[in-house]
Amino acid sequence: MTCWNGPASTFELRLLKPLPTYALEQLRLRFMFALVSPADQTKAARVAFQMAFETEIKAVLIKMVSLPASVPESVVCERRHFVDIDRDMHAQRFLVGPALDELETTPNMPSPYMDLLRRYASTDYPRYRMCALAAALCLATFLSS
Numbered sequence: 001m002t003c004w005n006g007p008a009s010t011f012e013l014r015l016l017k018p019l020p021t022y023a024l025e026q027l028r029l030r031f032m033f034a035l036v037s038p039a040d041q042t043k044a045a046r047v048a049f050q051m052a053f054e055t056e057i058k059a060v061l062i063k064m065v066s067l068p069a070s071v072p073e074s075v076v077c078e079r080r081h082f083v084d085i086d087r088d089m090h091a092q093r094f095l096v097g098p099a100l101d102e103l104e105t106t107p108n109m110p111s112p113y114m115d116l117l118r119r120y121a122s123t124d125y126p127r128y129r130m131c132a133l134a135a136a137l138c139l140a141t142f143l144s145s
Contacts, residue, residue, distance in 0.1 A: 003077035004046060009068050012045035014141050023098035024140050030095070031133055034088040036078040046071065047079050051134035055127070057120060060113045061135055065142050086126035089133070096121055096133070103136055106143045113139070 008016075015032075019025040032044040035051075049071055052061055061067075100121065104114045117139075120132035 001075055004043070004074035006042055008042050008045055009049070009071060011065065011068075011138075011141070012042070012049055014145065015045040015048060015137065016041055017141075019137075019140050020144050021102040023095055024102050024137070027092065027095045027099040027133065028137050028140075030092045031089065031137060034085045035080060036076065037080055038078065040078060043076050043078055046074060047076050048134045048137060050074075050076075051131045052138040055120065055131040055135075057116060057131060057135040060116060061138060065138055082127040082130050085130050089130065099140075100136060103140050103143075106140065108143055109139065 015028075019028050032041060032048060033039055035044040035047040049067075052058070052065075053067055053072065058067075100114065100118055103109055103117075104111070117132050117136050120128045121136070123129055123132075
């Protein structure tokens with residue numbers, strides 16, 4: 001097994017740039033920090049991109065964001081477990097609702113996709129919650145360009 005060390009895809013480089021609204025940007029900053037240990041923003045962007053496609057939400061994302069074949073195949077050795085990320089993000093849960101509200105008001109964001117994201121973001125399962133946040137940030141990144 002070889003650990004991924006770059007380079008980042010074009011979309012991952014976009015994930016590293018600030019989002020235009022406050023709650024989405026604050027969520028992006030905190031989420032990216034929680035994904036890998038030690039903190040490395042480029043690797044965090046790869047993990048966020050991978051996580052966004054790891055649940056059924058990928059059926060929504062694939063319509064808007066293309067996933068290079070190299071992304072799911074790569075292994076980010078510094079990636080943290082879903083439960084650990086969820087535990088860290090628990091203190092940031094106050095940002096999730098406002099961030100999803102901001103995403104919902106983004107032009108071209110389909111409302112059925114928002115319903116799915118909100119359901120996943122509020123589930124009891126850490127993997128689904130964290131993948132929903134990753135998907136929301138990927139959609140926000142895609143729609144903000």
